[in-house]
Amino acid sequence: MIADLSLYLVTDAALCGARGVVETVREAVDGGVRIVQLREKDAEHSHVVARLVELSRVIDGRALLVVNDRLEAVLDARAQGARVDGVHLGQRDESVLHARAVLGPDALIGLTASSAAHLAALHALPEGTVDYLGVGVIRPTATKPDHPPALGIEGFRAFARATALPCVAIGGVGIDDTEDLQSAGAAGLAVVSALCASPDPRAAASEFRARWRRGAVPRVLSIAGSDPSGGAGIQADLKSIAANGGYGMAAIAALTVQNTRGVRDVHVPDAAFLSAQLEALSDDIVIDAVKIGMLANVEAVRVVSAWLDRVRPPLVVLDPVMVSTSGDRLLDADAEDALASLLHRAHLVTPNLAELAVLTRREIEGWPAALAAAEELSTEYGTAVLVKGGHLPGDQAPDAIIDVRSGSREEFGGGRIATANTHGTGCSLSSALATRLARGEDLTEAVRAARSWLRESLREGGALHVGGGHGPVHHFAGLWARGGAGTRPLPEEVAEDWWQGIAGIRAGIDGLPFVRGLADGSLSTEDFLFYLAQDALYLRDYARVLAVAARLAPTPDEQAFWAESARGSILGELELHASWLTPAQGVAAATFVADASPTTTAYLDHLRSVAFGGDYPELIAAVLPCFWLYTDLGKRLHAGEFGERARDPQHPYATWLATYADPAFAEATARAIEFVTRAAAAADDETRARMRRAFERSSAHEQAFFRAPGERGGDSVT
Numbered sequence: 001m002i003a004d005l006s007l008y009l010v011t012d013a014a015l016c017g018a019r020g021v022v023e024t025v026r027e028a029v030d031g032g033v034r035i036v037q038l039r040e041k042d043a044e045h046s047h048v049v050a051r052l053v054e055l056s057r058v059i060d061g062r063a064l065l066v067v068n069d070r071l072e073a074v075l076d077a078r079a080q081g082a083r084v085d086g087v088h089l090g091q092r093d094e095s096v097l098h099a100r101a102v103l104g105p106d107a108l109i110g111l112t113a114s115s116a117a118h119l120a121a122l123h124a125l126p127e128g129t130v131d132y133l134g135v136g137v138i139r140p141t142a143t144k145p146d147h148p149p150a151l152g153i154e155g156f157r158a159f160a161r162a163t164a165l166p167c168v169a170i171g172g173v174g175i176d177d178t179e180d181l182q183s184a185g186a187a188g189l190a191v192v193s194a195l196c197a198s199p200d201p202r203a204a205a206s207e208f209r210a211r212w213r214r215g216a217v218p219r220v221l222s223i224a225g226s227d228p229s230g231g232a233g234i235q236a237d238l239k240s241i242a243a244n245g246g247y248g249m250a251a252i253a254a255l256t257v258q259n260t261r262g263v264r265d266v267h268v269p270d271a272a273f274l275s276a277q278l279e280a281l282s283d284d285i286v287i288d289a290v291k292i293g294m295l296a297n298v299e300a301v302r303v304v305s306a307w308l309d310r311v312r313p314p315l316v317v318l319d320p321v322m323v324s325t326s327g328d329r330l331l332d333a334d335a336e337d338a339l340a341s342l343l344h345r346a347h348l349v350t351p352n353l354a355e356l357a358v359l360t361r362r363e364i365e366g367w368p369a370a371l372a373a374a375e376e377l378s379t380e381y382g383t384a385v386l387v388k389g390g391h392l393p394g395d396q397a398p399d400a401i402i403d404v405r406s407g408s409r410e411e412f413g414g415g416r417i418a419t420a421n422t423h424g425t426g427c428s429l430s431s432a433l434a435t436r437l438a439r440g441e442d443l444t445e446a447v448r449a450a451r452s453w454l455r456e457s458l459r460e461g462g463a464l465h466v467g468g469g470h471g472p473v474h475h476f477a478g479l480w481a482r483g484g485a486g487t488r489p490l491p492e493e494v495a496e497d498w499w500q501g502i503a504g505i506r507a508g509i510d511g512l513p514f515v516r517g518l519a520d521g522s523l524s525t526e527d528f529l530f531y532l533a534q535d536a537l538y539l540r541d542y543a544r545v546l547a548v549a550a551r552l553a554p555t556p557d558e559q560a561f562w563a564e565s566a567r568g569s570i571l572g573e574l575e576l577h578a579s580w581l582t583p584a585q586g587v588a589a590a591t592f593v594a595d596a597s598p599t600t601t602a603y604l605d606h607l608r609s610v611a612f613g614g615d616y617p618e619l620i621a622a623v624l625p626c627f628w629l630y631t632d633l634g635k636r637l638h639a640g641e642f643g644e645r646a647r648d649p650q651h652p653y654a655t656w657l658a659t660y661a662d663p664a665f666a667e668a669t670a671r672a673i674e675f676v677t678r679a680a681a682a683a684d685d686e687t688r689a690r691m692r693r694a695f696e697r698s699s700a701h702e703q704a705f706f707r708a709p710g711e712r713g714g715d716s717v718t
């Protein structure tokens with residue numbers, strides 16, 4: 001078996017202090033350490049054996065365990081039932097040939113190496129004697145006082161180039177060396193004091209692991225069925241993994257005869273053949289995440305279950321595929337219980353409503369019932385559940401994450417996209433999630449990003465013209481739109497640089513008395529009504545500017561979006577204004593009677609000048625801050641960032657605050673950002689610069705607009 005060496009902990013009892021080695025290892029493995037080396041240079045044999053037994057118990061298969069030098073201890077610990085994967089030997093320790101002879105071909109054997117002479121000696125050994133090299137030291141370090149001269153990053157690079165064996169960098173390695181060592185060819189980082197001496201080994205390990213993941217392309221394996229029409233199953237998985245930034249692999253559990261209209265037949269190869277595929281992969285390739293889809297029958301479930309138990313990939317996403325979108329059975333009825341037994345081995349399960357009903361053995365009527373069932377499933381199996389609302393009746397297609405262990409319960413709202421191209425949505429979503437989680441995104445981030453990608457792919461599926469039934473989604477819609485078949489890099493410019501560029505403005509808005517007063521409810525009615533009256537005047541003309549964007553839009557999709565937003569601004573928003581601007585509020589004020597303040601006028605002048613003098617890309621950049629800043633503020637108010645009071649239903653401005661946090665508005669904002677991003681990607685440098693200026697000016701006007709109620713028509717930005 002190939003070892004995942006990406007984060008390698010070498011223990012040092014003295015550095016672990018009162019917490020002890022065992023507890024330190026437990027926490028470090030929780031945080032993402034993938035291999036542990038017990039290093040007890042001077043301890044008694046019996047002590048080392050006892051430690052290995054304890055460590056094997058706390059690691060519980062989640063990471064590999066080797067011991068420094070003590071070959072006999074491996075044998076004795078194994079005799080006591082411990083899982084010890086092998087030994088790490090120094091140049092002066094027992095010979096690697098002897099270790100291989102004693103431990104057999106499956107053991108993991110590592111060797112410390114630092115010089116050309118060490119490399120030359122390796123060439124004399126039969127292939128398969130040594131599995132990996134610990135190469136160092138990288139920098140001078142106190143944990144190994146007798147170390148050879150430091151190699152530095154360049155010395156490591158030269159060393160790694162000269163051997164085909166995986167090389168772990170060891171000795172004085174810090175987290176900031178991650179990218180340099182990755183590019184120098186390191187298979188992983190070995191750390192001693194950074195974890196053992198840390199007050200919080202879990203957090204320290206998870207930082208190391210996240211940093212490593214960010215710089216590496218995750219290797220994602222789909223174990224699923226084949227869909228020859230390419231929209232679902234492994235074909236969808238491979239596209240989805242690629243579209244989300246991973247390297248895709250596929251072990252085929254079943255073959256379907258299928259097109260967009262339905263499944264005509266299923267052929268399930270011998271389970272031993274599936275097992276052989278899995279073994280071939282784990283013998284050679286480090287697998288960063290596994291996505292499981294159609295397994296077809298009990299035998300396939302058993303093979304996968306046994307393989308997972310042995311290999312213990314760091315991330316398993318289980319899509320409990322039972323019935324296809326076309327209504328055909330993809331799992332034998334007698335395999336449903338077997339599949340449920342796999343749930344224990346999954347980090348995330350992604351059932352649709354029907355699958356959730358089978359797994360929890362209950363009827364599910366409506367979304368609240370689905371959430372309750374997901375809660376039950378999460379409790380029963382100790383796994384996170386993503387419950388999918390794709391099959392709900394009505395115009396909404398929400399999903400929700402429920403994880404009782406962490407207490408997280410998060411809903412992702414979104415309107416149903418009017419399309420017949422829903423074949424393979426579940427397959428695509430689960431693969432995208434496996435990939436994004438393997439890249440180091442947290443669950444919320446991963447779901448948000450995967451959904452936004454899937455929704456874009458759903459919208460564009462029709463353009464592929466594949467089949468007459470439920471067609472596929474367009475997995476590469478975003479990528480192609482942003483640069484033709486991936487020939488240009490995805491520009492993160494808008495979401496990253498532009499947003500970062502207005503950080504000062506955003507912080508300024510957060511500190512304004514109006515925003516603070518709105519959050520804690522202390523804002524005077526007078527100030528609020530002043531704001532509202534100006535906002536109404538603003539929205540009336542903002543809607544006209546959005547209508548110009550609709551007129552200039554290059555695609556029907558964008559045209560419809562801006563027209564819809566224009567309609568929303570003049571209708572939906574004003575409805576709310578009207579409900580506030582009534583005599584019941586103590587102030588008789590009709591919606592449009594106020595005079596526009598200089599601030600309002602200045603903002604509108606800016607928008608109008610872009611609408612009538614600029615072009616489409618510049619215009620949509622100018623209208624974006626009004627979407628984005630409100631959504632962002634709404635999200636943070638709702639999350640309690642400005643105090644708990646903002647979440648109180650008794651808050652005097654509660655109905656107003658609710659509109660800020662409306663998921664439909666957040667969705668519209670995401671699309672607006674996407675359109676601006678697309679336009680920026682396609683634009684030449686001069687246009688892009690104009691877009692950014694327009695965006696920044698609108699953001700400054702937003703700040704002035706929030707400031708104005710406190711200053712009553714005071715200063716403005718021009």
Ligand SMILES: Nc1ncnc2c1ncn2[C@@H]1O[C@H](COP(=O)(O)OP(=O)(O)O)[C@@H](O)[C@H]1O
Pocket residue numbers: 325351352353388389390391397398399415416417418419422424425426427429451454455458
């Ligand atoms: N018409 C649609 N519009 C928007 N999202 C959809 C639509 N159909 C499915 N989805 C989304 O696709 C994903 C797959 O969900 P679902 O269809 O419920 O599962 P499955 O494909 O496994 O049957 C979910 O994120 C769901 O919200």
Ligand SMILES: Cc1ncc(COP(=O)(O)O)c(N)n1
Pocket residue numbers: 224225226227232233234256258293294321323324325330422423424425426427428
């Ligand atoms: C081989 C195979 N696997 C899975 C699905 C489920 O498709 P969906 O993602 O639409 O639920 C399918 N239709 N075919």
Ligand SMILES: [Mg+2]
Pocket residue numbers: 325390422423424425426
């Ligand atoms: Mg579906």
